[in-house]
Amino acid sequence: MPDFDLEAVTRQLRDAGCVFAEDEARLLVDAAGSPAELAGLIARRVAGTPLEYVLGWAEFNGLRVRVRPGVFVPRRRSALLVAEAAALARGNPPHTVVDLCCGSGALGLALIDELATGSDPLPDLFAADIDPVAVDCARENLADIGGRVYQGDLFDALPREIRGQVDLLLANTPYVPSEYIARMPPEARDHEPSTALDGGPDGLDLARRTATAAPAWLAPGGSLLIEIGVDQIPSATAVLTECGFSVRIADSPELGATVAVGTLPPATSGR
Structure with a gap:
């Protein structure tokens, strides 16, 4: 896995107004396979795309449930x-x-x-x-x-x-x-x-x-x-x-x- 700068990602998300910036940064870093892919994930999140759509899954009741744009995200x-x-x-x-x-x-x-x-x-x-x-x-x-x-x-x-x-x-x-x-x-x-x-x-x-x-x-x-x-x-x-x-x-x-x-x-x- 590439050596990503977690703090830098956290700062980007925090500057964009993400309340749980540190947690989201970890998830995005874990999901990315390359710096270019990570940059794309961050860009989508900073633009306001829900984190679950960016990741392709939502955590619910201890499970990872697949979600996609346009589908209600389980609460x-x-x-x-x-x-x-x-x-x-x-x-x-x-x-x-x-x-x-x-x-x-x-x-x-x-x-x-x-x-x-x-x-x-x-x-x-x-x-x-x-x-x-x-x-x-x-x-x-x-x-x-x-x-x-x-x-x-x-x-x-x-x-x-x-x-x-x-x-x-x-x-x-x-x-x-x-x-x-x-x-x-x-x-x-x-x-x-x-x-x-x-x-x-x-x-x-x-x-x-x-x-x-x-x-x-x-x-x-x-x-x-x-x-x-x-x-x-x-x-x-x-x-x-x-x-x-x-x-x-x-x-x-x-x-x-x-x-x-x-x-x-x-x-x-x-x-």
Whole structure:
């Protein structure tokens, strides 16, 4: 590996306003195979390209998840949704899991990785997104674990044969209210697709559509997990309750994350 000047790289990034300049410098130096390649990586980052796009991957829940320009970058806070799904799965091993609005496929990938440490058989994983760029990216990330990825609008993308059979439905629907999009950091606002950010007037448009359609796709006793903002708890709770779910709210101050967990009643007899 070439002998790069880490301090010089750090200074360049710090001068460009990168808050975590030293950490980013290490990652860029590790990724570069030559001075010319490093210069190109630095130039892209200084110009405002998100670090994850420059590197080609994002760290999520201990995994390196492939990302590419135009694909939503998985956030650290979404680890709460994965943890809540894993806890449900350990209590009642699922046969079928769906990652809806999957983006890069990070949530489904992380959940299967969590469950792979146990002795129960791994569930079938299905993922879907409306964005063809995200679908291609998710297919790369989920190929090694046999995940099947489909393109389309929410449940319209999924195969009919799993209707009524889904045990866990992970839905990281966009939940930023439309009026707040302009106030988001430029790395998100200018580089990530608006379909992955804009949740409508109150941020819950896609969450409502998902909750309304989900009972027909979930198995008896199945659960829907949706990431929301803390100020959306009352509205999200009401939406899920109206759709027939019992609701529990999980939050993590450390991650700055909130997840609404809706669970359907179990079957009255055998499945």
